[in-house]
Amino acid sequence: MKHGFYYDFELPRPITEEDLKDIEARMREIIAEDHPFVRRVITPEEARELFKDQPYKLELIEDILKRGTDEYGNPLPPGQQPVLTTYRHGPFEDLCRGPHVERTGQLNPKAFKLMNIAGAYWRGDEKNPMLTRIYGTAWRTPKELRQYLNWLEEAKKRDHRRLGRELGLFYFAPEEIGPGIPLFAPKGEIVRHLMESFVREVQTRYGYQHVWTAHLVKQNLYRKSGHLDNYAEFMFPPMVDGEDVYRLKPMNCPSHMTLYKKMGVHSYKELPLRFAEFATLDRYEKKGELQGLTRVRALTQDDAHIFCTPDQIEQEFLLALKIIQEVLNRYRFTDYRVRLSLRGKGEKYIQDEEKWKQAEGALRAALKAAGLDYFEAEGEAAFYGPKADFLATDVLGREWQLSTIQVDFIMPARLGLTYIGPDGKEHTPVVLHRAVTGTTERFLGILIEHFAGAFPVWLAPVQAVLIPITDRHVAYAREVAEKLRARGLRVEVDDGPERMNYKIRKAQTQKVPYMLVVGDKEVAEGTVAVRLRSGENLGPMSLEAFLQKAQEDIEAGV
């Protein structure tokens, strides 16, 4: 772990926060006793005897010996033989690969803290029993510990769930509407709208066409596509209408592919055909997995399906990468990593060596051409083909998948898609599934944390607030607001009875980019006094000068 440690236990009773205090106290005693850590290489027989009462340890031992893996089940580096080692301090000897510090006394008794308790499946498999995991954090000095705890507090203030409410962007009504189904207030809706308009503009520029397919789909289509077999647990229960059974749409691919078919016979000359849609999908996510906007049950993908020939995969993949890069850059969003997800061993991947090889080669070539750093992950591919995923980190260090581009060899054939090739014969197109920001909801959640709620001017729900100093300046403030609105800015007038300082504070906490203060001087000169949310006071300027400043900021994306 990055900032600490954890250890899993099987305990006879639930552990409480108070227990953690006692354990910390005991840990401090052990540190004070300054035991040396003693490493020992043991034989399999010794190991089995030593840990005979600890079934989980025995399982680890057998695994290390049998499969030559380390304690996490990962393969050892080539050439290395499995070795069983223990570390002992005082009377406690534990199976451990190490390394350790030399003595318990080297730890700072004031620089660690047990943080929380959580359940964790044995070896991360939900079929296994659940153990109790205790998380802790450890630092060199008490100061570093304090800084870390402080950082955690600051991170909580950036949490998109909290900022979403404080900034009036969105709300959840789990009791009334349902868990994981967000409600967007006017300020949140305008941000969504701006995000989607932006992606739509970029996609259009890159030759994508937008389509619309509805939310209800006959279940039979999902039977044909294979989703009913593989995806049923993520779908809301069926709606029965006499003979017909409908489902809420959990993804667009079958709808887009049906549209492709309905549009008639396709020639290879039409390809690639790129269908994009901002579609709200409904997925029955498990309740414990829901989390703010990053994991919801109603999600809007900026989805697209590209119908192409096999030898167009590389160019289309590259085009999609370019769109993603352009969009992420506009958000000044650089904190992500790219994963090339490849097939692993196993039955679930469709068996067609040639197609996999061709697609994987095309993806690598395109990633290289796009100049993207990426890492490869075996066993992360979809069963129908390899993919590239963009992973972003939220303010608390949790990683989320945003953009994705996936190659699909199988669904087009299942749904009977064809095009007529130059040879006059029918062929099955390859389909690329791809999402730029992933979903509007998750991306917005990450963006809120990324900007700590202070959206760049082009995205800010309210771009400027007019702050009249006294009542007699309200009419002028309204007049200015109208003029700015006419020029396309999103402007509000704070005409409440409070004092100017209060209104500035309010605008400041709402992270409004520009505060336009107007008093006697501004009315007389036809200006506005511009204050930025950074606290910087630009002083009075004409409306034209302000509009130019705003325009520059919008273009610069600040």
Add this chain to the structure above:
RNA sequence: GCCACCGUAGCUCAGUCGGCAGAGCAGCCGCCUCGUAAGCGGCAGGUCGCGGGUUCGAGUCCCGCCGGUGGCUCCA
């Protein structure tokens, strides 16, 4: 879904040993007319998540459910 914890006013939180439900902010009304991060006074606001149980008496104790938080598993 699983493990642990939590649920009191719109928000943040207090409420002792089981004995009359509280504060700040936000809201509403009034006063103040003010130059770059909270002016002053007043008023209103509650099925203590829901249902059951124990008790003379439950926000407080017990059981079930709903919802949330942190993890685990899964995922855009």
